[in-house]
Amino acid sequence: MAVEYKTEFGSLADYRKGSLEIINDDPKRYAFSNIFEVASKSKPYEKVAVGKNMEYVLEAIRAEGTSEWRTCAHDEFALVMDGTVEFRFVKLDKPAVPADKAGSVRIEGEPQGQRMGRVVAGRGHMTLLPANSAYQLHADAPAAVLLQTIKGDDTIERWSEICLTRGD
Amino acid sequence: MASTTESVSVRASGPNQFGYNDYDLGAFHFARDEYFAHVSWPGGHHLLSVDGFLRALQRDVAWEFFYGIVNFDGVLGTVNHYGTVNLFAGLYNDAYRKAEVAYDERFDTPQIRETFKAMLDDWTSEDFDPFASPAETGKPFGVKRGSNTKAVTRHRVTAGRMVGVPGDEPLRTDATHPINRMFADVTQEEPLVEAMPGFENEVSSFNLYAYLSRSDVTWNPSVVSVCKNSLYCPTTEEYILPVIHGNDRVEWFVQLSDEIRWVVEDRDTGAARAKAVMRAGDVAAMPGDIRHQGYSPKRSMLLVWENASPELPGLIARGLAPNVPIQF
Numbered sequence: 001m002a003v004e005y006k007t008e009f010g011s012l013a014d015y016r017k018g019s020l021e022i023i024n025d026d027p028k029r030y031a032f033s034n035i036f037e038v039a040s041k042s043k044p045y046e047k048v049a050v051g052k053n054m055e056y057v058l059e060a061i062r063a064e065g066t067s068e069w070r071t072c073a074h075d076e077f078a079l080v081m082d083g084t085v086e087f088r089f090v091k092l093d094k095p096a097v098p099a100d101k102a103g104s105v106r107i108e109g110e111p112q113g114q115r116m117g118r119v120v121a122g123r124g125h126m127t128l129l130p131a132n133s134a135y136q137l138h139a140d141a142p143a144a145v146l147l148q149t150i151k152g153d154d155t156i157e158r159w160s161e162i163c164l165t166r167g168d
Numbered sequence: 169m170a171s172t173t174e175s176v177s178v179r180a181s182g183p184n185q186f187g188y189n190d191y192d193l194g195a196f197h198f199a200r201d202e203y204f205a206h207v208s209w210p211g212g213h214h215l216l217s218v219d220g221f222l223r224a225l226q227r228d229v230a231w232e233f234f235y236g237i238v239n240f241d242g243v244l245g246t247v248n249h250y251g252t253v254n255l256f257a258g259l260y261n262d263a264y265r266k267a268e269v270a271y272d273e274r275f276d277t278p279q280i281r282e283t284f285k286a287m288l289d290d291w292t293s294e295d296f297d298p299f300a301s302p303a304e305t306g307k308p309f310g311v312k313r314g315s316n317t318k319a320v321t322r323h324r325v326t327a328g329r330m331v332g333v334p335g336d337e338p339l340r341t342d343a344t345h346p347i348n349r350m351f352a353d354v355t356q357e358e359p360l361v362e363a364m365p366g367f368e369n370e371v372s373s374f375n376l377y378a379y380l381s382r383s384d385v386t387w388n389p390s391v392v393s394v395c396k397n398s399l400y401c402p403t404t405e406e407y408i409l410p411v412i413h414g415n416d417r418v419e420w421f422v423q424l425s426d427e428i429r430w431v432v433e434d435r436d437t438g439a440a441r442a443k444a445v446m447r448a449g450d451v452a453a454m455p456g457d458i459r460h461q462g463y464s465p466k467r468s469m470l471l472v473w474e475n476a477s478p479e480l481p482g483l484i485a486r487g488l489a490p491n492v493p494i495q496f
Contacts (some may be wrong), residue, residue, distance in 0.1 A: 005350045010448030018445040025441040036449040048449045053475040056398040077393040117371040120360035124377025129369040159496040
């Protein structure tokens with residue numbers, strides 16, 4: 001018998017959050033959340049941590065409209081998990097942040113430098129946000145992005161609001 | 169019989185009546201028959217189905233003993249000390265420990281790695297692929313029938329920056345990686361990339377889901393992007409994780425597609441701690457003091473997120489870093 005498999009990716013509009021069954025542990029230790037749920041409740045371009053391992057974070061971002069320009073001293077990586085997002089890049093004439101600065105920072109006004117190009121990414125597409133470039137995101141409709149980066153000044157931690165605090 | 173690989177002597181003897189060599193590593197002795205791997209050590213003996221044993225052995229070798237503990241089952245496993253490796257029997261089994269019958273030996277990594285590699289190659293017949301899902305490979309049982317060296321020595325993807333960046337790990341194509349039967353519905357469309365001249369190495373994007381849909385292995389995290397010590401290690405999962413992974417640091421899972429069920433136990437005793445059902449979009453941490461095993465009814469995409477800092481296990485062991493990711 002031939003089976004037709006359906007791959008479930010979830011979306012802002014349609015996701016099924018999983019669950020924890022606690023036998024002998026504290027559910028908070030698992031920091032269990034859902035990216036679509038977090039992004040669906042966030043303001044556009046809030047950088048909400050959904051994962052943290054020492055200084056490193058995963059940020060869930062609701063992309064909607066046009067973001068501010070940002071830059072970072074290290075590479076970051078953006079995975080579009082729902083919707084379509086345009087990434088615009090400018091090579092800054094000179095780095096806007098010290099080399100040891102963790103996480104991205106906002107650039108006031110328009111970035112000064114050469115246009116590097118752009119990427120239009122859909123669900124499942126991973127995009128490099130190269131170190132010391134300026135980048136801006138744009139989404140015509142709400143989209144969800146997971147960002148691999150380091151905790152910065154604008155990282156928001158609201159664990160008690162997003163994580164499961166008890167088992168089923 | 170002793171063979172020398174990478175200046176390491178592998179102690180093998182045989183073949184036995186089934187065509188397989190025996191292997192000795194310190195005081196541990198390994199032998200296989202048509203159905204089972206037999207492992208013995210001073211004062212003890214253990215029997216594992218050769219199916220599960222070869223699948224676990226494959227991961228242990230391919231992952232260079234991974235982060236922390238790789239339990240083959242509730243008795244046998246390895247602990248990575250990053251330069252040396254402990255091979256143990258019963259060390260993380262409450263009953264063995266209380267009875268004081270646990271046994272372990274520490275080896276330089278090349279010594280155990282080359283012995284395991286030789287054993288894996290010798291014990292894997294031509295129609296069995298330990299990395300494949302059970303539905304996509306032949307049987308591991310019976311007398312020796314050739315070998316499958318190509319399958320057991322696969323290249324493990326370890327991107328330096330990101331897959332698809334010029335000069336880094338390449339994308340997968342029909343020629344090398346056909347789309348898996350369970351991901352036939354995954355769109356293969358690549359992102360629109362418009363790089364100005366001179367910026368082709370920096371303006372870069374690729375379809376991670378299409379890339380994963382073409383993976384020919386299961387339960388094999390591979391590095392696709394690198395932010396200093398933060399590593400994205402996605403993998404495709406089907407059936408059961410062939411090892412029970414004991415953490416020596418916090419590890420995170422992001423479920424990209426479908427569903428995996430995790431059984432979580434105390435790392436040192438095996439006592440039940442929790443069960444998790446993770447669906448697309450879910451994110452969860454595995455604390456640094458547990459062990460876990462996953463079950464994936466349909467082939468799914470899992471993003472394993474690791475902090476590869478070499479200082480972490482020592483910091484946690486000395487109480488200088490927490491074994492939970494956050495406290496709230």
